[in-house]
Amino acid sequence: MTQADQQTQPQAPVEVSPKNYLNEGYSLRSWLTTHDHKRIALLYMFSITFFFFIGGAAATLIRMELATPEADLVNHTTYNKLFTAHGVIMVWLFLIPSIPSTLGNFLMPMMIGARDLAFPRMNLASWYVYMIGGVFTLAALVLGGVDTGWTFYTPFSSMYSNTNVILVLVGVIIIGFSSIMTGLNFIVTVHTMRAPGMTWFRLPLFVWANYATSVILVLATPVLTMTVLLVIVERVFQVGIFDPALGGDPILFQHLFWFYSHPAVYIMVLPAMGVASEIIPCFARKRIFGYRFMAYAILAISILGFLVWGHHMFVSGQSVYASMVFSILSFLVAIPSAIKVFNWTATLYKGSITFDAPMLYILGFVGLFTLGGMTGLIVASLALDVHLTDTYFVVSHFHYIMVGGSVMAYLGGVHFWWPKITGRMYPEIWGRIAALMVFFGFNLTFFPQYLLGYGGMPRRYHTYPPEFQLLNILSSAGASILAIGYLLPLGYLTWSLFYGKRAGDNPWKATGLEWQTRSPPPKENFDHIPVVTREAYDYSSPNESGADR
């Protein structure tokens, strides 16, 4: 769409709601058989929200148990099942699909000026496959739970645990297929569906981030699939692959498992970085600093992410020389990560900053990601890691990345694009309150855990020495604030669906093709496929696209 078109196009009257993707059909069938990427994104959003609160319920019970040193709420078996359920659900059913399958699914085609993803039917299939995998995982929970931890370390998972391990493993395999379908779809879409003029270096960084994420999804997930399949083979046929008693090698399992599960961390955090790169320029009214370096940094992180898995195994008995190499490579990841943080900061410098809820979430994201990343360097150091392995320091480190990073960015993104998705504004004051509560609650929950881990409290125990109680109480208190912070958006976002004020097409006066179409967008996204003539984040130009609408 050219600029002249935008200015001449009349604004639709508020009373008449024009055809959009939401009022194309109201039946359940029209949702469950849709090929529209926007509707599939919402199906994903409902599903991951459901699983988020189940995983959150497990976390709540964990924090309640840990409020006192003794075992007074649950016994050790139940506790093992609780943290396994929390980990499995949060990693595979929430974090992996969180931003790519919801916001990415909704926005990527619009951001590149396409009518849909390249393979709409496969997109729908990926949601069904995801749900089937979720049913397997929930079935294992209902049938008594699993006590292996989300890492399924052998030989415990393959030989000794007498819980429903196979059911969960099958669930993980199935969810993996859904990840692969999404990743494949995104890669092909970015390569083939870009609008005229949308060159690679005009792509919004959110698209770059989801592209890099998709490469990881496609290349790492099959390794997990096969590894988990081998655990099932070992368990069913009682043959030695990973069990040393039968001639296998548990370190082999750890190598294969972390070859997926470390890149999986970048599956979770790269899209979050993409969201931050959209929101910060918009609320600083400035072009992003160092666009090309931001894009290269995303690619560098995704490539380096494949080469650092051994830092999870410093104390497992792998060769010390291997550990040294993995340690150095892990330090290298800090370089592109730091480029991103510095460039976000440089974008803020001398910007006209406003503190709307999405910006509050994202500023929180930058701070928490930085702290999570810095502690990552501490656990990537060989000698320090010996002391910190399997303590709450590690637990806190990865929660700073996954919850402080990914979940904050996810919520920021949901608020930022809520007017585009629903056509309605969320109540701003509640949005800010929730953002601050999440930030405060998060820090109160997890900062004490750094201290606990440094003091030597191991993870995955339901009891602890009494001297750790004060910090644990602080952590549990923070968790309750965090829980309210997460429940609030569920309430006011639902409220805004019916009573929120109409948003207009571009309430944030943001650049980006998704803001040039209607809110909510029509089924085909654009009335005419746009022609792109500008760089991304062109906030400094006097004739900002869409700014005067």
Add this chain to the structure above:
Amino acid sequence: MSTDAQDSGMQVASHFESADQQRFAATLGVWVFLATEVLFFGPLFFGYLYGRTHFPDAFAEASRHTDVVLGSVNTALLLTSSVSMVIAIQARKLDNHQLARTLLWVTALLGLAFLIIKGSEYHSEWQERLFPGKGFAFSDPDLRSGVEYFFVVYFVMTGLHSVHLIIGITMTVIAALSLQQRWHKVSKERMELLGLYWHFIDVVWIFLYPILYLVGRNSS
């Protein structure tokens, strides 16, 4: 553009701008899928490498228990099937549906022959008690656990390869049936993509054959 699409028997979906764009997307999609497949077999090759370096003697001994004659025959069958697949694709491009159909059937039958021979190998290995697990038996106690590990890798690798082959045969048969005279329903693009998948199955076997049947076989 539209006439081109009709010629090839392909319909352009509404979210694509042109037949070219759709063709590009479909082809790239299959290549990305094949990249996934390579990584899917990755842990097995890694596990094989682990066994080959940790139990060299047992792996050499175990590879002598595979049937190199049947393995070689199977390699020949599969390579030949790729040739017939390539010619079938060319025939479809030249609108020689009769020849394309015949060659697809030849391809499928060669694949089926591979499976039958593979099955007979599994049968004799089962009888020699080489199948890992409770029934596994091996005379030399020093090599026993390494040989059993070899056969775990062997059965998982060849088993998954066979699963892929069964899928490939099914799709080839469907394509052959759809090319019945009055239908001509398989577009030239689809034929190409089917061919990509078939050759991938072939390439996997080209790696499996030497590492399972040949390496270490004649070492002392």
